[in-house]
Amino acid sequence: MSGVFEALSGAKAQRVAGKSAQNIANFNAEVSEQRAKAARAKAAFAQKRQAKRGVAAKSALIAKLGTGLTSPVAGELIAEQAAETELENLLIGFEGEVAAGQAESQAVLDRLQGKLAKRRGKAAGRAANVQFGTQIGTTLLTGF
Numbered sequence: 389m390s391g392v393f394e395a396l397s398g399a400k401a402q403r404v405a406g407k408s409a410q411n412i413a414n415f416n417a418e419v420s421e422q423r424a425k426a427a428r429a430k431a432a433f434a435q436k437r438q439a440k441r442g443v444a445a446k447s448a449l450i451a452k453l454g455t456g457l458t459s460p461v462a463g464e465l466i467a468e469q470a471a472e473t474e475l476e477n478l479l480i481g482f483e484g485e486v487a488a489g490q491a492e493s494q495a496v497l498d499r500l501q502g503k504l505a506k507r508r509g510k511a512a513g514r515a516a517n518v519q520f521g522t523q524i525g526t527t528l529l530t531g532f
Contacts, residue, residue, distance in 0.1 A: 399513035399520075406509015413502025417495040424491035431484020435477050442473030 446469050453462045 399516040402512035402516055403509050406506045406512070409505030409509070410502035413498045413505060417498035417502070420491045420495035420498060424488040424495070427484050427487035427491060431481055431487075434480045434484070438477050438480055439473070442470075442477070445469060445473065 446466065449466060449469055453465070
């Protein structure tokens with residue numbers, strides 16, 4: 389009898405809709421988590437590639453300076469190049485971590501929204517049952 393009561397009141401549909409919304413939110417959370425992993429991997433790859441370019445730039449600078457390597461200016465130029473290379477590498481890593489953090493935050497938010505949607509569905513189902521029961525009770529008491 390309870391299944392018929394829920395079907396007539398629309399409560400079951402409300403619960404199913406809430407669970408469906410939760411499933412969609414969980415899927416979106418998984419996608420966001422994959423995006424976070426990809427952002428970290430992309431940043432790590434970019435850092436490696438940038439480090440190789442930094443070594444190449446330093447080598448090219450040393451080759452250009454040639455015999456002038458003993459001058460204080462040459463040493464400062466090489467140190468400046470190394471510092472810029474390191475800063476750029478750190479920036480790449482930082483940007484990757486920020487992007488990953490944003491994706492992970494979105495995943496948490498998606499999961500919370502899914503739980504909320506499921507609870508709303510349950511609450512709407514209960515409300516539909518109460519309303520349907522009230523209507524039946526009123527109808528029975530008033531004699532149709």
